[in-house]
Amino acid sequence: MIKVRFAAALPEGSHCVVVLVPKDALAETAVPGDATLIRAAAAASRFEGEAGAVSEHHVAHASGAQRLLLVGVGQSSEEDFEKAGAAISARLLTSGETQVAVDLAGLAIKPSAKAVARLAAGAVLRGWRYDTYRTKLPEKQKPTLAEVIIVGAPEGIEGAWAHQSAIVEGVSLTRELVTEPANIIYPATFVERCARLKDFGIEIEVLGRDEMAAAGMGALLGVAQGSVREPKLLVMKWDGSAGAQAKPVVLVGKGVTFDTGGISLKPPGGMEDMKWDMGGAGAVAGAMLTLASRKSKAHVVGICGLVENMPDGNAQRPGDVVTSMSGQTIEVINTDAEGRLVLCDAMTWVQKKYSPDYMVDLATLTGAIIISLGHEYAGLFTNDDGLAEKLTSAGKAASDPLWRFPLSAAYDKLIDSPIADIKNVGPREGGSITAAQFLQRFVNDGVKWAHLDIAGMVWASKPGAVWDKGATGFGVRLLDRFVADNFEG
Ligand code: BES
Numbered sequence: 001m002i003k004v005r006f007a008a009a010l011p012e013g014s015h016c017v018v019v020l021v022p023k024d025a026l027a028e029t030a031v032p033g034d035a036t037l038i039r040a041a042a043a044a045s046r047f048e049g050e051a052g053a054v055s056e057h058h059v060a061h062a063s064g065a066q067r068l069l070l071v072g073v074g075q076s077s078e079e080d081f082e083k084a085g086a087a088i089s090a091r092l093l094t095s096g097e098t099q100v101a102v103d104l105a106g107l108a109i110k111p112s113a114k115a116v117a118r119l120a121a122g123a124v125l126r127g128w129r130y131d132t133y134r135t136k137l138p139e140k141q142k143p144t145l146a147e148v149i150i151v152g153a154p155e156g157i158e159g160a161w162a163h164q165s166a167i168v169e170g171v172s173l174t175r176e177l178v179t180e181p182a183n184i185i186y187p188a189t190f191v192e193r194c195a196r197l198k199d200f201g202i203e204i205e206v207l208g209r210d211e212m213a214a215a216g217m218g219a220l221l222g223v224a225q226g227s228v229r230e231p232k233l234l235v236m237k238w239d240g241s242a243g244a245q246a247k248p249v250v251l252v253g254k255g256v257t258f259d260t261g262g263i264s265l266k267p268p269g270g271m272e273d274m275k276w277d278m279g280g281a282g283a284v285a286g287a288m289l290t291l292a293s294r295k296s297k298a299h300v301v302g303i304c305g306l307v308e309n310m311p312d313g314n315a316q317r318p319g320d321v322v323t324s325m326s327g328q329t330i331e332v333i334n335t336d337a338e339g340r341l342v343l344c345d346a347m348t349w350v351q352k353k354y355s356p357d358y359m360v361d362l363a364t365l366t367g368a369i370i371i372s373l374g375h376e377y378a379g380l381f382t383n384d385d386g387l388a389e390k391l392t393s394a395g396k397a398a399s400d401p402l403w404r405f406p407l408s409a410a411y412d413k414l415i416d417s418p419i420a421d422i423k424n425v426g427p428r429e430g431g432s433i434t435a436a437q438f439l440q441r442f443v444n445d446g447v448k449w450a451h452l453d454i455a456g457m458v459w460a461s462k463p464g465a466v467w468d469k470g471a472t473g474f475g476v477r478l479l480d481r482f483v484a485d486n487f488e489g
Pocket residue numbers: 259261273277334336337338339364365366367368425426431455456
């Protein structure tokens with residue numbers, strides 16, 4: 001991962017220099033070298049200082065030629081600064097440069113410490129890669145950029161960076177879990193990768209098949225029964241409130257480490273994507289790491305239902321009826337609608353144990369949400385308008401956007417079963433909503449609950465704001481912000 005350092009002066013020796021330029025403010029921005037020529041060249045290449053725009057130049061330097069990037073910060077919002085940071089590492093990651101110095105001295109505006117910290121976070125996040133399995137990467141495709149040095153950062157930068165750096169750590173864990181293939185990350189190894197959360201003061205509890213059977217989790221275990229991998233329920237506890245918050249905020253993650261569809265087998269095209277069907281669990285684990293590593297003052301419990309959904313001689317069949325921990329019976333119409341079966345038992349267990357006032361689940365639950373929202377928003381479903389507002393505004397501020405969908409009795413009726421209390425799929429129409437209705441049947445009275453369908457957001461087929469193609473780490477920044485804004489006193 002790219003390192004971040006704050007310094008008073010530009011470093012000695014060879015490095016790239018970045019000068020930040022607000023929209024249309026190049027004339028007022030101090031530029032090294034032949035400023036007149038560079039401004040003219042930038043204007044000729046249509047650089048206007050839009051957030052994330054880059055104009056590359058070279059200036060004379062003791063080391064020979066020094067690369068100079070003019071990087072736009074647009075309207076200078078925090079998000080604009082983050083985009084600028086991401087643009088810097090996108091441009092320089094494999095450029096041959098090892099060090100970049102972002103010189104704030106000549107900047108036409110005075111950025112806040114938070115904005116500068118987000119620039120640094122944007123740079124590290126955009127530079128994140130997972131090259132573990134690339135043994136033959138050509139030299140020129142290997143990352144070279146190792147360090148971002150921010151020169152002349154405003155007062156308060158240490159605190160602002162401590163928070164952003166915790167976010168970077170959490171997002172990195174999530175991306176790692178999501179990127180790893182399903183022969184490497186399965187329930188037991190997911191749990192192992194999270195063992196390091198203990199070093200940050202998180203208490204971990206793990207339930208295996210026997211404990212879950214004893215608790216009566218027939219829905220979750222029904223999904224797991226076609227796999228040779230033992231399912232796990234991973235519980236991560238963080239109490240930074242020193243006992244002041246008796247009830248934790250609960251985060252629940254869908255952790256299907258591979259989803260073949262089971263006996264309702266998925267078609268082969270694109271099935272490899274189902275290695276990231278644990279993206280909700282990955283986001284919960286990453287968020288817990290972020291909260292603990294920045295010593296959040298909140299009381300939060302994260303729980304991940306970890307299973308593999310496989311077809312097998314012992315796999316559950318369409319038409320099977322299972323009994324969930326809540327006592328409700330479920331007719332399994334389609335074994336590919338497995339996420340809700342995993343989540344419902346995890347939700348019942350955590351509500352029984354912690355009686356939370358707030359419970360938020362994250363899940364790559366339906367393909368239908370991708371049809372509705374594409375890859376721009378995750379779907380939000382909730383029984384509480386206040387919680388809708390809290391999550392929507394946290395998502396907006398943290399650049400993990402959410403869009404609310406309806407819930408209602410008419411949708412709920414669509415999942416009544418002729419043989420059991422409920423069936424696990426409704427009609428094709430409104431598939432994301434009936435999935436949410438299913439989950440709502442397992443929410444206890446009085447619990448403010450939200451379900452985030454993040455199926456369109458976990459994995460990107462092209463580079464985005466602060467990610468390359470691949471795992472995005474969606475949800476970590478959102479959950480961190482949601483907790484920070486509402487549960488830290
Ligand atoms: N994990 C999938 C949903 C999914 C699909 C996530 C594509 C990401 C990309 C989920 O378990 C699933 O298979 N859902 C079914 C539900 C259907 C059987 C009611 C779906 O969306 O097709």
